[in-house]
Amino acid sequence: MMGQIFPWKSGNRFELLIDGQQFFPVMLTAIARAEHQVALELYLVEDGHCSKALVDALCTAAVRGVRVRCLFDGFGSLRLGPALRNRLLAAGVLLQVYNPLRWRRGVRNFHRDHRKILVVDDRVAYVGGTGSTDEFWNPVKQTSLWHEVMVAVEGPLVAHWQLIFDYQWLASLGRHPWKPEEAPGLAHLPPYPPMGEGLGRVAYANARQHRDIVQSLVRSIRTARQRVWLATPYFLPSWKVRRALIKAARRGIEVRLLLTGRRTDHPPVRFAGQRYYPRLLRSGVRIFEYQPRFLHLKMVLVDEWVSVGSCNFDHWNLRFNLEANLEALDPTLTAAADACMRQDFIDSREISIDDWQARPWHKRLRQRLWGWLDRLVVNLLDRRR
Helix, strand or coil: CCCCECCCECCCEEEEEECHHHHHHHHHHHHHCCCCEEEEEECCECCCHHHHHHHHHHHHHHHCCCEEEEEEECCCCCCCCHHHHHHHHHCCCEEEEECCCCHHHHHHHHCEECCCEEEECCCEEEEECCCECCCCCECCCCECCEECEEEEEECCHHHHHHHHHHHHHHHHCCCCCCCHHHCCCECCCCCCCCCCCCEEEEEEEECCCEEHHHHHHHHHHHCCCCEEEEEECCCCECHHHHHHHHHHHHCCCEEEEEEECCCCCCHHHHHHHHHHHHHHHHCCCEEEEECCCEECCCEEEECCEEEEECCCCEHHHHHHEEEEEEEEECHHHHHHHHHHHHHHHHCEEEECHHHHHCCCHHHHHHHHHHHHHHHHHHHHHHHHC
16 A cells, blocks of 8 residues: 655645535536546545436536546445446546455455545646535535535646545555655655745545555644644544644644534534543633534644645544545635634534533533444454554
8 A cells, every 4th residue: 555655845826615516617618628637536436416416417427538537436336326326437437445445354444545536637636525416516406405615626636536536446446556665755744834825735545555645734723823623524534633632722723613503414423522621621622513404524624734635634534544644835825714613613603611501401411322332343353453
């Protein structure tokens, strides 16, 4: 597996695209303008208006001679029916499925490709947290039931996004593009460069084998000077991340968590994560639960440093998933992320320690039950290692 760390690259341009009705039309237009190749890696792909529009664009590109490759997760694409799959294949799209479910694979079925990457030619890449479902974008109604972001990337960094896709594509075919010692990149996490226009790097995770994505997050929190704002829909952070957040708040850093409210696709995960609220709140961490829709975005803002992509920074993601985030030190992207999160905080309900202590008994019961089950499963999995 790829084990090297990608370096910082300058000279890039970043644009934050908020919600499906903004980023999906832009992505489809990029596919329509492709001249040589389209590479698409997604976790969640389901039948619906969104996937039909995406398949239309991919097939049209393939028919006119563009090399189109799609790498879909074997579990996340279970609800992509044979009609759309066959359309892709008939048009000449190359389709690979990551880790198809097999009963005999047991716990290895938990390993999933959770990345969300679109690369068009050597010109532009789109990275973030979207899937291809009507929850992210319904082109008929022009609505987004799930709140999500993608970042358009232009410049030298596009080659690194292409590289991480190519590596996984070849790995899914049982091939390896290079020996581990020949993998591009660095042996250790690079220091932060000075703030500048267009600075960015690829951070990624290959399950438990390589996790510079979380190492970089923890380092950023530990060295924060003013703020740590973290948005995630599934708040089950590792002890290392929780400890870093608590220590940052105790030394006077403004630590805010932007989490999902009642509108969620996995209520048990929300309840399990709420067991961490009391200690965080008592340490000075501010917790906001987003109200209008399901908050699906995964974005971190530490001072001027931005991380946005597929990683929820929870112990399930980091144990089993392929993940990839864009890290950037770019004034334009920082300002856009700041504005996005400030609006999300306005649209959220802040949870106080009094709110927590006043919660009804049935919520206490569900939090205890799902928290206990989460700990139980994690302990069992740790014993298997």
